[in-house]
Amino acid sequence: xxxxxxxxxxxxxxAVYALFSSGLTLIWGMMNFINFAHGEFVMLxxxxxxxxxxxxxxxxxxFGLGAAFALFVLGVVVYLSLIRxxxxxxxxxxxxxxxxxxxxxxxxxFWIFSANFVSLPQTSLSGTVNLAGILMPVAQLVAGVVAITxxxxxxxxxxxxxxxxxxLAVAEDRNAAMLMGIRPDRMQALAWGLSAGAAGIAGALxxxxxxxxxxxxxxxxxxxxxxxxxxxxxxxPGALYAGLIIGLIQALSAYWLGPVYKDxxxxxxxxxxxxxxxxxxLGRA
Amino acid sequence: MRYGAVxxxxxxxAYPLVLYNQFYWDIGVGLLLAAITASAWNIVGGYAGQVxxxxxxxxxxxxxxxxxxxxxxxxxPVAGVPLAIGLSLALAVIIGVPTLRLKGHYFSxxxxxxxxxxxxFVGTWDLVGAAIGLQGPAVGRGWWDLTFRSEIxxxxxxxxxxxxxxxxxxxxERGRFGYYLRAIKAGERAARSLGVPVQQxxxxxxxxxxxxxxxxGSLYAIKTGFIDPESGFGILVSVQMVIVAALGxxxxxxxxLVGALVxxxxxxxxxxxxxxxxxxxxxxxYGGIILVLARFEPGGLHELWHRAAPLLRxxxxxx
Numbered sequence: 001x002x003x004x005x006x007x008x009x010x011x012x013x014x015a016v017y018a019l020f021s022s023g024l025t026l027i028w029g030m031m032n033f034i035n036f037a038h039g040e041f042v043m044l045x046x047x048x049x050x051x052x053x054x055x056x057x058x059x060x061x062x063f064g065l066g067a068a069f070a071l072f073v074l075g076v077v078v079y080l081s082l083i084r085x086x087x088x089x090x091x092x093x094x095x096x097x098x099x100x101x102x103x104x105x106x107x108x109x110f111w112i113f114s115a116n117f118v119s120l121p122q123t124s125l126s127g128t129v130n131l132a133g134i135l136m137p138v139a140q141l142v143a144g145v146v147a148i149t150x151x152x153x154x155x156x157x158x159x160x161x162x163x164x165x166x167x168l169a170v171a172e173d174r175n176a177a178m179l180m181g182i183r184p185d186r187m188q189a190l191a192w193g194l195s196a197g198a199a200g201i202a203g204a205l206x207x208x209x210x211x212x213x214x215x216x217x218x219x220x221x222x223x224x225x226x227x228x229x230x231x232x233x234x235x236x237p238g239a240l241y242a243g244l245i246i247g248l249i250q251a252l253s254a255y256w257l258g259p260v261y262k263d264x265x266x267x268x269x270x271x272x273x274x275x276x277x278x279x280x281x282l283g284r285a
Numbered sequence: 286m287r288y289g290a291v292x293x294x295x296x297x298x299a300y301p302l303v304l305y306n307q308f309y310w311d312i313g314v315g316l317l318l319a320a321i322t323a324s325a326w327n328i329v330g331g332y333a334g335q336v337x338x339x340x341x342x343x344x345x346x347x348x349x350x351x352x353x354x355x356x357x358x359x360x361x362p363v364a365g366v367p368l369a370i371g372l373s374l375a376l377a378v379i380i381g382v383p384t385l386r387l388k389g390h391y392f393s394x395x396x397x398x399x400x401x402x403x404x405x406f407v408g409t410w411d412l413v414g415a416a417i418g419l420q421g422p423a424v425g426r427g428w429w430d431l432t433f434r435s436e437i438x439x440x441x442x443x444x445x446x447x448x449x450x451x452x453x454x455x456x457x458e459r460g461r462f463g464y465y466l467r468a469i470k471a472g473e474r475a476a477r478s479l480g481v482p483v484q485q486x487x488x489x490x491x492x493x494x495x496x497x498x499x500x501x502g503s504l505y506a507i508k509t510g511f512i513d514p515e516s517g518f519g520i521l522v523s524v525q526m527v528i529v530a531a532l533g534x535x536x537x538x539x540x541x542l543v544g545a546l547v548x549x550x551x552x553x554x555x556x557x558x559x560x561x562x563x564x565x566x567x568x569x570x571y572g573g574i575i576l577v578l579a580r581f582e583p584g585g586l587h588e589l590w591h592r593a594a595p596l597l598r599x600x601x602x603x604x
Contacts, residue, residue: 034390086579091389092535093583095336096575099524103572110565218520222401225394260409267402274395275383 005134006255007248012136012144014247019147020202020220021227022154022239023195029234030171030191031087033094037078037102039221041196044105045071045203046212047113053120060125060142064204071200072193079192084185102217109214119211143205148240154198155236167191171234219263226270290539294448301440310436316549317443318505322522323529323541324450325497329490330527331535332463334470335385338523339396342380342403343373343495345517347502349407352419352512361430362421366503373499374492381491385484388473397520404518418513421506431507439508446504447542450497454538457493466490470536498526521568528575534587543586548574 024038035041045067052063078101086097125139158164169177170187177184206212227246231238246266253265297317301310322344329335350372351365384395408416422430433439457463465486468476477483506512516522533544552567559566582589 032390034394036393082576082580086583089579089583091334092330092336092531093579095338095390095393096527096531096583097579099338099527100572100574100576100579103524103568104576105572107565107568107572111569222398225398229394260405264402264405264409267398267405270398271380271395271402274387274391274398 001133003255005136006251008131008134008136009140010248010251011244012140012247013251014244015144015147015151016202016206016243017223017227017247018240018243019151019205020199021224021231021243022151022236023198023202024224025228025231025234025236025239026154026158026191026198027195028228030167031188033083033087034098034225035195036095036098036221037105037217038195038199038224039217039219040102040105040109041071041074041199041217042203042206042220042224043109043212043214043217044074045200046207046216047109047203048200049204049207050113050118050120060208063207064146064201067204068197068201071203072197074200075192075194075196076189078196079189083192084188102221106214106217109217113214115213115215117211117213120207125208137209139209143209147202147205150198150201151236151240151243154194155240157194158236163190222263223266226266226273229270229273293539293542297444301437307436310440312550312553313440314436314443314508315553316545317440317447318501319525319529319549320542320545321443321447321450321501321504322498322526323533323544324447324454325494325501326526327494327530327535327537327541328454328457328466328497329487329494331530331537331540332457332466332470333487333490334536335487335491336389336393336527337396337491337494338393338520338527339398339400340494340498340526341518341520341522342376342396342400343498344502344505344522344526345403345407345512345514346372346376347499347504348506348512348517349413349419349502351503351506352421352510353413355421356414356419362503362507363431366500369499369503370496373495377492377495378488381488382484385487385491397523400518400523401520404514404520407518408514414513416514418511418517421510423510432510439504443504446500451538451542453493453497458538462486462489467536524571528571531575531578531585534585537585537587540585540587547586 020038020042023041024035027033027035027038048067048070049063052058052066056062058066082097082101086093125142128135128137129141156164158167166177166182167187167190169180169182170184174184177187223246227239227242230245231240231242249269250262250266254262257265300313304310304313322340326337326340330337330340347366347369350369351362354360354365354368355362380396380399384392384399387395407413413419422432431438431442457466465476465481468479468481469483469486473483502517506517529544529548530541531544532548533542533546534540548571551570555567555570578585
């Protein structure tokens with residue numbers, strides 16, 4: 001029974017991984033660009049949730065939407081003021097730009113919120129439920145379910161709507177899209193907003209279930225790389241499956257080997273994956 | 286340029302004797318260490334354009350090996366230096382063969398993940414002190430332990446290593462190998478079509494870079510007499526190499542040294558003004574610097590100078 005509980009817990013956390021990783025993979029698919037500050041976006045989403053709860057006293061819906069909105073705006077601003085200018089520059093500048101952003105955001109968070117671990121005060125989502133003998137914290141359950149729903153929604157937005165087609169058209173061929181009357185800059189700014197917004201809301205979801213400190217961004221950023229590499233660069237459904245798999249692997253390795261090994265197993269898997277299948281497990285060559 | 290280089294070296298040689306004070310020696314030693322690590326990174330990250338963000342793995346091996354041979358067998362720490370170089374070369378081959386096939390961002394991601402993997406692993410490994418780390422000899426048993434009370438001997442040892450490294454870089458720059466590296470940076474496919482052995486050249490560059498990064502780690506550990514997973518293998522160690530090199534000018538011989546000359550004193554100034562809280566502020570500054578650099582001046586100070594110098598000269602002539 002305990003094993004089953006571990007598995008369910010892993011899958012629920014994996015769903016949140018899937019949500020923020022789909023943001024990273026969206027940018028990668030759109031413009032062949034890896035955002036090294038993506039984990040920091042998740043971390044900021046957590047602090048936005050904390051600020052909304054403690055200052056305004058908002059409930060889960062308020063801080064979830066607050067985090068999504070704040071990070072959406074940040075994503076658009078980052079694209080317009082920084083990424084747009086470096087994306088056609090040298091490789092080193094591309095990598096440095098988001099690395100610099102990551103350091104800036106992480107240590108600003110240290111500066112403002114201190115290095116201590118914090119967690120959200122008791123919300124309406126505290127407590128546990130008994131699902132056919134499996135005891136699950138409500139917060140984890142809600143976080144996982146909402147995350148899966150949003151990841152699927154993002155996939156549907158890209159695959160089924162006119163807006164999604166416009167985004168994908170820019171990803172496919174910038175110039176051809178321009179000839180069709182699509183403004184690539186606007187679409188890419190929107191993609192950055194969606195990507196950061198997904199990270200922000202994932203952060204808010206995680207904040208209701210787990211304590212955190214400013215340094216979590218680094219771990220989440222790496223986790224997102226692993227998920228994206230496993231699911232195939234640029235694929236949102238891939239990120240969904242891979243997120244669930246990684247969550248499961250982490251939970252099981254923490255259960256069988258001990259908590260310190262959960263990241264070792266995942267990073268080792270990542271290294272092996274890059275060695276054997278650089279295009280990702282589910283990606284195309 | 287020639288006079289500039291001579292003046293620079295003369296200034297570096299005279300520095301600890303002119304500013305004869307512990308505070309300035311600390312800055313000097315830190316500066317040289319930053320210059321060595323960034324120059325070592327520069328061979329593969331700058332010249333070959335393979336942006337590794339995991340060089341801490343070589344630095345960490347270099348730092349751990351000397352203290353480990355002391356810890357296990359009471360050997361002088363220096364005896365660990367060749368061991369560290371050997372291990373770093375082996376690691377460079379093991380991780381280089383698969384990861385150097387990856388392009389651009391993928392390579393950076395892979396190097397970060399592998400360095401983090403090693404960091405977490407070292408943090409759980411009791412033989413190397415797990416999370417607490419290792420300590421060197423508290424009091425030197427002889428000159429061979431290289432535990433000097435004054436910073437000056439360290440300063441000149443570090444300066445010697447930097448001089449060797451920059452001479453090697455100069456030889457690389459002028460030779461066929463250097464042309465291969467720059468060809469790869471400019472375009473891998475084109476380089477391959479011209480007969481450049483791309484993978485082999487990248488691997489050699491990574492090995493050369495790893496060996497010197499490892500030496501830098503050894504110097505750090507022998508001087509400090511202490512190492513833990515974060516200061517050896519932490520991601521900030523890797524990031525600092527990239528920042529210092531990029532600030533001065535990645536892929537130029539003196540760029541990393543210039544970057545260190547600017548950044549290390551700035552860092553010390555912040556730490557002095559803001560006391561203990563300065564560390565976080567330093568990284569905010571780092572982040573800001575590289576952000577602005579990437580946005581406005583991706584070539585670093587080197588390129589800025591090359592653009593500004595003719596203008597200044599024209600103005601001087603007009604005046």
